Every structure is written in structure tokens, then in C-alpha cells.
Amino acid sequence: MTVVRSLLLFVLAALAEIGGAWLIWQGWRENRGLWWIAAGVVALGAYGFVATLQPDPNFGRILAAYGGVFVAGSLAWAMVFDRFRPDRWDLIGAAICLIGVAVIMYAPRTAP
Incomplete structure (x- = not known):
């Protein structure tokens, strides 16, 4: 259950x-206005x-592993909201990042 909770928190993050970054991009670069930017700032704050809700107590580990989720999630977001079509190298790179997430976060460890 801890792994499932952790994965759900990574998706939420x-x-x-x-x-949040997309909303700011839309507000500024696509001239959609300050409300889009404000919503983006709130979303980034929520992130x-x-x-902090991750079950692992190590900030560095959480942030390092989240980097892989961010890479794959960014491609998925772009596919849904910007009609971006990743090529095979994008997909291979994202898969490698997600393997890194699994190794960093969920590999068996012995207590020091």
C-alpha cells in the first residue's frame, strides 16, 4: 500500500x-491573462x-525520483493539452526515467 500511495502522490505532484507551469505559460506566452498566471502560481505552491506527503523521509531521494515522473508526465501532458506527438526517443527516454524512479524509490534497502 505504501508504494501505491507514493505513486499516487507522484502523479498528484x-x-x-x-x-501550474502550463498555466503560467498560457497566461504569459499565449496572452491569456493574469488569472491563468495566478492559477499557475497556486498550483505550483500546491506541488x-x-x-511532503511522501512516506520516505529523505527530501533528496523524493526530489530525485520525482524528476523521472516529471519527465514522463511532461510528455503525457503535452500529448493531451498541446497535441504533441512524442517520437520513439522521447518514449524511450521517459521509460528510462521511470525505471530510475522505481530503482531510487522502491529498491529494497537494508537499514544502516
Whole structure:
């Protein structure tokens, strides 16, 4: 259950961070206005709190593993919201990142 909770928190963090950055991009680069930017800032702030809910107590490990989720999540977001079509190298790179997440977060460890 801890792994499932951790994975769900990673997905929630990705939605908040990627969505927040996308909202700011839309507000500024696509001239959609300050409300889009404000919503993006709120979403990015929420991302910062979601990471603290991870069951592992090590900030560095959480953030390092989340980097892989961010890479794959960014491609998925772009596919859904920007009609981006990743090529095979994008997909291979994302898969490698997700393997890294699994190794960093869920490999069996012995207590020091």
C-alpha cells in the first residue's frame, strides 16, 4: 500500500507542477491573462506541499525520483493539452526515467 500511495502522490505532484507551469505559460506566452498566471502560481505552491506527503523521509531521494515522473508526465501532458506527438526517443527516454524512479524509490534497502 505504501508504494501505491507514493505513486499516487507522484502523479498528484506532477499534475500540480506541470499544470501550474502550463498555466503560467498560457497566461504569459499565449496572452491569456493574469488569472491563468495566478492559477499557475497556486498550483505550483500546491506541488511543494504534495511532496511532503511522501512516506520516505529523505527530501533528496523524493526530489530525485520525482524528476523521472516529471519527465514522463511532461510528455503525457503535452500529448493531451498541446497535441504533441512524442517520437520513439522521447518514449524511450521517459521509460528510462521511470525505471530510475522505481530503482531510487522502491529498491529494497537494508537499514544502516
